[in-house]
Amino acid sequence: MTDRSPGFATLAVHAGAQPDPTTGARATPIYQTTSYVFNDADHAASLFGLQAFGNIYTRITNPTTAVLEERVAALEGGTAALATASGHAAQLVAFQMLLQPGDEFIAARKLYGGTINQFKHAFQSFGWNVAWADPDDIGSFERAVTPRTKAIFIESIANPGGSITDIEAIAAVARKAGVPLIVDNTLATPYLIRPIDHGADIVVHSLTKFLGGHGNSLGGIIVDAGTFDWSRDNKYPMLSEPRPEYHGLKIQETFGNFAFAIACRVLGLRDLGPAISPFNAFMIMTGIETLPLRMQKHCDNAKAIAEWLSKHPAVAQVNYAGLPSDPYNNLQRKYAPKGAGAVFTFALKGGYQAGVDLVAKLKLFSHLANVGDTRSLIIHPASTTHSQLSDEQKTAAGAAPDVVRVSIGIEDKEDLIADLEQALGA
């Protein structure tokens, strides 16, 4: 071993993992077990009282999942992480630690549609109120702050439009308001952007997308930056007040700079229950080992295809931050210099019907509702995910009738362009 701190690609392969102490297995085994035998009654009592770390039950911790958690925490530059059954579950658990009924949080308007639904409907039914702000107008975040604001939520690269968010500017608003900034880093992955380096306090992911990367396993994760003082102003009682279920223990006081991750685990995961399966943790961890290779190829392919589309006579507009003409190009150069990601939208001159025809004619692209697969994917939001909205609402959501969204895979770009060419030209 040397004193060098390991680089990103080394961490992607090794962080959190050791040869299995019992068998010597080099790949992390899938610990497909629900529960763990205690050494004796004292050991059991100390685990239940949080006086010792160890495994009790897979809803709370699992040794396979622990390697995934340590790996993503290392890649994001956080103090600790906890994995969940899906990206949505990660958001649910993170917010449950922060909000009491009647509290508010501010969210960027440009978000994955499922997250907008979660915030607008499910969270509303818990008494957690969202105020929307425009990520292109930092002042709109400042104006939305009230005494009940408990967090700010943004996506680093927004789904579906692929726009880049000015994380540092919004982190400054959060700091001034005394609330944590939560960044959904799903479309960027830590290979392109590390939000904690730009002032984020919490990072969440849908591991289902580029981190797992192969379109085969759902998962989510919450990364604790360890930067936020949860005891300030008594705003976050779950973290700062004595917990009756743990003999009056105060989580922030006891666990310091990984208090948020611990609270999410021993209160959120334990009580709400959305644990990831060890098998999915294994699949996603295996995906992460090739993240730097895949992500660079995704970005290089996406840029080549965006450039090609921008010159095609059937295409009205391409929204890809990696194009020099794109309004987000400056932010992309600052935050994601290695590439603008692989999810973007483009508009067709032929309108709604051209979108329907395009997805029908493509052969290599799969028409489905996902992003971040090795395979190239396409969806026409106006006829699928956003079909229930009026044309005006579709346009506001970045899903106008003439718009299609692609997630560019790691195939040969010449084959992808040939597929687009036959579908657009025919």
Ligand SMILES: Cc1ncc(COP(=O)(O)O)c(C=O)c1O
């Ligand atoms: C940016 C983003 N965040 C969160 C989610 C939700 O993740 P999951 O489907 O794993 O619950 C998605 C899903 O598409 C997403 O694109």
